[in-house]
Amino acid sequence: MRTLPRLDADNRAFWTGGKDNELRLLRCKDCARFIHPPRPVCRYCLSENVAPEAVAGTGVIDTFTVNYQKWHPAMEVPFVIARVAIDGAPGVILTTNIVGCAVDAVDIGDRVRVTFEQQDDVYLPLFEKIA
Amino acid sequence: MSRSDAYITGIGQSEVGMRLTRHPLLLTVDAVREALDEAGLSIAQIDGVSTYPGRSPALLGFSPVGADELIDALGIRATWWRRRRGNHASQLGAVVAAALAVRCGQARHVICYRTVYEAAALARPDEYPMQRRDRVDGFSQWTAPFNALSAACWTAQYAMRHVKKYGLTREQLAQVALTDRANAMLNPRALVREPLTLDEYMSARMISTPLCLYDCDRYTDASTVLIVSAGDAVDEVSCTPIRIAAMAGSVERHSWDQAEWMACYPTGADLWKHTDYTPSDVDTVQLYDGFSFQVITWLEALGFCELGEGGRFIEGGERIALDGELPLNTFGGQLGAGRLHGFGFAHEAVVQLRGKGGARQIAGDPRVAVSTSGGGPLATALLLARD
Numbered sequence: 122m123r124t125l126p127r128l129d130a131d132n133r134a135f136w137t138g139g140k141d142n143e144l145r146l147l148r149c150k151d152c153a154r155f156i157h158p159p160r161p162v163c164r165y166c167l168s169e170n171v172a173p174e175a176v177a178g179t180g181v182i183d184t185f186t187v188n189y190q191k192w193h194p195a196m197e198v199p200f201v202i203a204r205v206a207i208d209g210a211p212g213v214i215l216t217t218n219i220v221g222c223a224v225d226a227v228d229i230g231d232r233v234r235v236t237f238e239q240q241d242d243v244y245l246p247l248f249e250k251i252a
Numbered sequence: 253m254s255r256s257d258a259y260i261t262g263i264g265q266s267e268v269g270m271r272l273t274r275h276p277l278l279l280t281v282d283a284v285r286e287a288l289d290e291a292g293l294s295i296a297q298i299d300g301v302s303t304y305p306g307r308s309p310a311l312l313g314f315s316p317v318g319a320d321e322l323i324d325a326l327g328i329r330a331t332w333w334r335r336r337r338g339n340h341a342s343q344l345g346a347v348v349a350a351a352l353a354v355r356c357g358q359a360r361h362v363i364c365y366r367t368v369y370e371a372a373a374l375a376r377p378d379e380y381p382m383q384r385r386d387r388v389d390g391f392s393q394w395t396a397p398f399n400a401l402s403a404a405c406w407t408a409q410y411a412m413r414h415v416k417k418y419g420l421t422r423e424q425l426a427q428v429a430l431t432d433r434a435n436a437m438l439n440p441r442a443l444v445r446e447p448l449t450l451d452e453y454m455s456a457r458m459i460s461t462p463l464c465l466y467d468c469d470r471y472t473d474a475s476t477v478l479i480v481s482a483g484d485a486v487d488e489v490s491c492t493p494i495r496i497a498a499m500a501g502s503v504e505r506h507s508w509d510q511a512e513w514m515a516c517y518p519t520g521a522d523l524w525k526h527t528d529y530t531p532s533d534v535d536t537v538q539l540y541d542g543f544s545f546q547v548i549t550w551l552e553a554l555g556f557c558e559l560g561e562g563g564r565f566i567e568g569g570e571r572i573a574l575d576g577e578l579p580l581n582t583f584g585g586q587l588g589a590g591r592l593h594g595f596g597f598a599h600e601a602v603v604q605l606r607g608k609g610g611a612r613q614i615a616g617d618p619r620v621a622v623s624t625s626g627g628g629p630l631a632t633a634l635l636l637a638r639d
Contacts, residue, residue, distance in 0.1 A: 124396040127387035157510065158394060184416075186408035189458040192401040202400045202460070204409055204509050216395050216406075216509040229416045245397055 134173035139237030139244025143175040155210035178235035221249035258351035259493035262291030262479040270371035272473040276316040283477040292490030300359030302334040313373020332358040341501040342626030343594025354482035366595040370471035406508035408460035411545040418560035427569040428544035436588025438612035443590030472590035498526035498635035516627035520553025535618035538597035594625030
């Protein structure tokens with residue numbers, strides 16, 4: 122079982138977009154840049170005219186690690202933790218897991234696509250390699 | 253002594269161990285006593301207290317002793333104190349804040365301390381419970397759901413980038429752990445005093461690639477104290493005052509994933525804007541090593557080598573050895589001396605600059621040292637000098 126985020130007005134769109142199979146990031150309607158983590162103001166132009174918007178859901182592995190340590194007894198290891206730079210949203214990087222492949226098949230620069238894992242009311246954006 | 257400067261005067265440290273039974277407030281008092289004795293100060297002369305991060309009720313072992321408690325327990329009449337993280341980044345930010353306070357005349361002698369009790373708390377969860385939350389928010393929500401639960405996982409990703417982009421090797425990384433351990437063996441208070449070989453390092457189990465067991469510090473129980481004194485108050489102390497010649501800190505996004513590089517990089521560059529000293533003046537570096545890789549980033553950040561060259565800079569270990577051109581973490585760092593959480597680096601810089609290192613004292617007449625803390629999303633660097 123994963124530790125889940127507490128949903129609130131700022132982060133709900135991000136964590137529940139998977140219900141509609143959409144990766145949703147907050148975007149500034151004035152300067153058009155994406156903001157992450159989501160906040161009610163644009164960090165680039167200070168506009169408050171911000172709203173969630175679906176992105177393509179693909180990206181590139183910026184860096185990664187293969188985690189071997191069981192941080193709690195029930196944890197299944199090894200698994201891949203990665204930072205994924207999101208296509209179409211320059212500057213937005215998500216920490217995530219790379220799933221659906223062997224842990225030694227992951228490298229920086231690999232192209233990946235989002236896949237959602239539901240747990241309770243949260244849809245976690247995980248990523249798998251694009252063949 | 254310049255009135256406008258701040259100095260580190262008395263320094264102290266408690267017993268260092270794992271699963272200690274001595275009360276964490278008493279460990280703190282032990283370290284305070286040693287610092288006062290060294291400086292020839294009495295508690296009545298202390299008028300400020302500064303700590304990091306302040307009492308941490310949700311995770312008591314991480315920080316069990318609050319400034320309010322210490323002030324009350326010692327009967328300090330404080331004119332200035334800093335209970336929480338305040339506005340300066342990372343552990344040694346408590347020293348930066350104290351230095352600013354004494355320079356502004358808000359206090360004359362400030363006790364800065366960091367008390368950790370993580371091993372004891374883990375062993376006695378009934379007394380030192382960890383508050384479990386059903387859900388996470390803030391900073392943690394972007395990493396914890398993906399089981400990136402430790403700073404080891406976050407730091408490992410930056411290290412992997414060095415591996416892939418710059419050719420950092422495990423043999424190079426090992427030099428931090430080996431140097432730390434060799435130095436710890438000469439430090440009577442170090443947590444781990446057994447030798448470590450390259451073979452043992454190379455065959456150690458992985459924690460989060462490329463970091464293995466020996467790249468990570470371990471839970472420790474200890475208290476470290478640094479007294480920061482005003483320039484016009486150092487004539488009251490009996491030990492050699494060490495001037496805080498420059499200080500820098502930074503936080504950009506307080507995030508382990510949104511920043512291109514860790515906070516040590518801007519902090520390291522900024523440090524030299526506050527001083528006429530340059531890296532070539534530095535006699536020893538005491539660099540934060542909660543994870544070995546952080547030493548490599550700090551060396552690059554401070555300009556001892558170029559970005560990406562840190563691994564090659566320490567290759568073979570000769571350069572950073574006790575008798576090398578740039579002795580590193582001469583007390584053993586956190587990997588050898590224990591997870592003193594940032595304060596150990598400034599403590600040791602003062603020891604070396606006073607020539608009090610005993611078996612681990614570096615040769616020559618060291619006058620300038622760098623000590624750092626943090627380096628991930630938060631970073632602080634201090635340049636210390638004996639005039």
